[in-house]
Amino acid sequence: MKKDNCTAILVGKDASLDGSTMIARDEDGYGGINEKLFVVNEARHYDENYISKYNGFQMHLKGDGCRWTASPTADESEGRWDEQGINEYNVAMSATETEATNPRCLGHDPLVKDGINEDSMVYLVLPFIKTAREGVKRLGQLIEKYGTGETNGIAFSDNKEVWYLETAAGHQWVAARVPDDSYAICPNIMVIQNIDFSDEDNFMYASTIRNFVDKYHLNPSQDGIFNFRDIFGTKDEADSYYNTPRTWYGQKLFNPSIEQDPTSQEMPFTRVPEKKISVEDVQKFLTSHYNGTQYDPMDTFASGNEKDQKKFRSIALDRNQESSILQIRNDVPKELAGIQWLNMGFYAYSPYVPFYTNINNTPQNYQVADHTVNPEESAYWLYKTLQVIVEPRYHQYIYQINNYRDECQSFSVSRISEIDEKAKELSIDKLTSFLTEQNEITANKITAKTKHLMSDLVRQALNNSKYQFERGDNL
The missing domain is CATH 1.20.58 (Methane Monooxygenase Hydroxylase; Chain G, domain 1)
Structure with missing residues (x-):
């Protein structure tokens, strides 16, 4: 349903202009239409047999859950797709970046058709965690127990830490902490590199992953380094044109002095930015289309030829649905710390609207998005209509x-x-x-x-x- 679409950026607290942590992601979908809402889920006790309407995944969900925001799909006939939000403990979660595992690894640990997938992850994790680390551990345990039918990247943050978890094959996963002074760009490709299994402060991983890699001789490294991207990733020609240019452009914005090839498969997972990153900088990246380069498909000044303008997959494009910047601030009381900046429609035309997440409801027009185009009553359709007028x-x-x-x-x-x-x-x-x-x-x-x-x-x-x-x- 959301294969090969989204783009994410993660920012550590010392890399941001105001000391916030930020995890942000564009949620895209094929077909250009995927009606989205913005809602608040109340704190409650869960005791239910959860069944995914998307792929049939089942588990018994039990426990006390806290309040949390989400941006689900309006039509739940094919699953929840809560996507991203912040809970009452100021823990943020964004799921997911669709990725891919190479066939060699999949041959030894196939994807699980009815495993835990993107449509269910936020619902089964975000209400039950009080820190970003807890989020990584809970989701990791679910993946090991039930398996997953997709290769994905999932972001977690609180006011102190930012984490990125990537799944690989049916039951394997790793997670890396983004350094406080750094940022990461995450397109639809594996990005985590070297794993230090002795560094529990900065890495988490599946209990089986080292034995799995050793048993099936999956590590191509000559010196024994465990590079997750090299072991499990695809690194094919399509990645060089669909994925890596988005990393290149983000790193070009925040580290303009560094020269890189847009098609390089070796760009680093994280970098220290040359200047502090603001919310506006994150917005600029998430709404971009290679602005100022010959690859811009909407170039006002036509500095590139038609071939260059169609060469790489843009970030802002017709399949944009909703984009959220999940900001956890450190310069205000905790009751005010969480803000979800929400952009619906075509990101390059629409504004980001800031919503405090310590709330018990959302505006009515953000709770309506049925199949009938109704910009008067639906925020989603308002901004989709703006797209139709402008384009x-x-x-x-x-x-x-x-x-x-x-x-x-x-x-x-x-x-x-x-x-x-x-x-x-x-x-x-x-x-x-x-x-x-x-x-x-x-x-x-x-x-x-x-x-x-x-x-x-x-x-x-x-x-x-x-x-x-x-x-x-x-x-």
């Missing part, structure tokens, strides 16, 4: 779109400062209701800005129709 006249509208997105971001930043300040005056028992109300005010304002923009763009289009005829004075 045919991209070069005509892009400066107006960029100004609109900048205005929305400035408004969002000011709103966060305003809400943080007002929250200082409130008791803890009133904060959740207050933040819920403030989220709605923020979202409604940006919704109104979007509708005003769309009205203006439609009027411009009508006044610039190709089918015009001016009558003469004698008629």
Whole structure:
């Protein structure tokens, strides 16, 4: 359902401008339509026989779960697909980056058709964890017990740590901690490299993985280094054009002094950025399409030829569904720390809307997205409609779109400062209701800005129709 689509970026707290941790991901899907919601799941006791509607995975789910946000698919007939969110302990989870395992490894540990897959992971993990490490351990244990039918990358974070877990074959997995001073770019390809099995602070892994690799002679290293990417990854020609250019562009943005080949299979998993990374920087990457290079398929100035512009898979493209930046802040009380920046539609045209996650509800138009196109009642369809209006006249509208997105971001930043300040005056028992109300005010304002923009763009289009005829004075 979401094969070979998404793009992620992970940022350690000392690499970010304000000391936040950030895990962020574009969720894409084939067909251009995959109606998405933004919801809050209440804290409750779980005691259920969970069955995935996507692949039939089953397990008995039992335990006390906390409150958590999610961006699920509106139509659950093919699974939940909760995708990404933040729980009440300020632990964030994003699942998943679809990846691939080479056939040699799959021959010895095949994927499990009814194993735990992307559609179920957030639901079965995020409500039950209090730290990012706990998230890695819980998901890892589920994969070892039940197997998985997919190769995936999954991100976890809290206010201290950022982790990336990658599955390989039916029951194998590793996880690496992103250094505090570093960032990672994760397209649809394995990215974790050398594993130090003696370093429990920075690595976790399946209990079977070393014996598995040794038993079947899977490690190609001449010096015994356990490079997860080299052992389990694909590293084929398709990766060089579909995946690695996205890593190249992200590292070009944050380490512009480093020269790399966009098709290189050897770019590092993490880098220390040359400058601190802000939320706006993360947004720029997640909404990018090789801007400023000859590979930009939407290049305003046509600096590249048509062949170059179609050479690499862009980040912003027609299959974009929703993008979330899960930010856990360290300069505010914990009750205000979690913010989920949400962008629906085509990311290059739509704004990111900031939602505090210590809430008990979301705006009504973020809870509606059925198969009927209804921009008046559905935030998803509002931004999808904006895409339809802009795309045919991209070069005509892009400066107006960029100004609109900048205005929305400035408004969002000011709103966060305003809400943080007002929250200082409130008791803890009133904060959740207050933040819920403030989220709605923020979202409604940006919704109104979007509708005003769309009205203006439609009027411009009508006044610039190709089918015009001016009558003469004698008629």
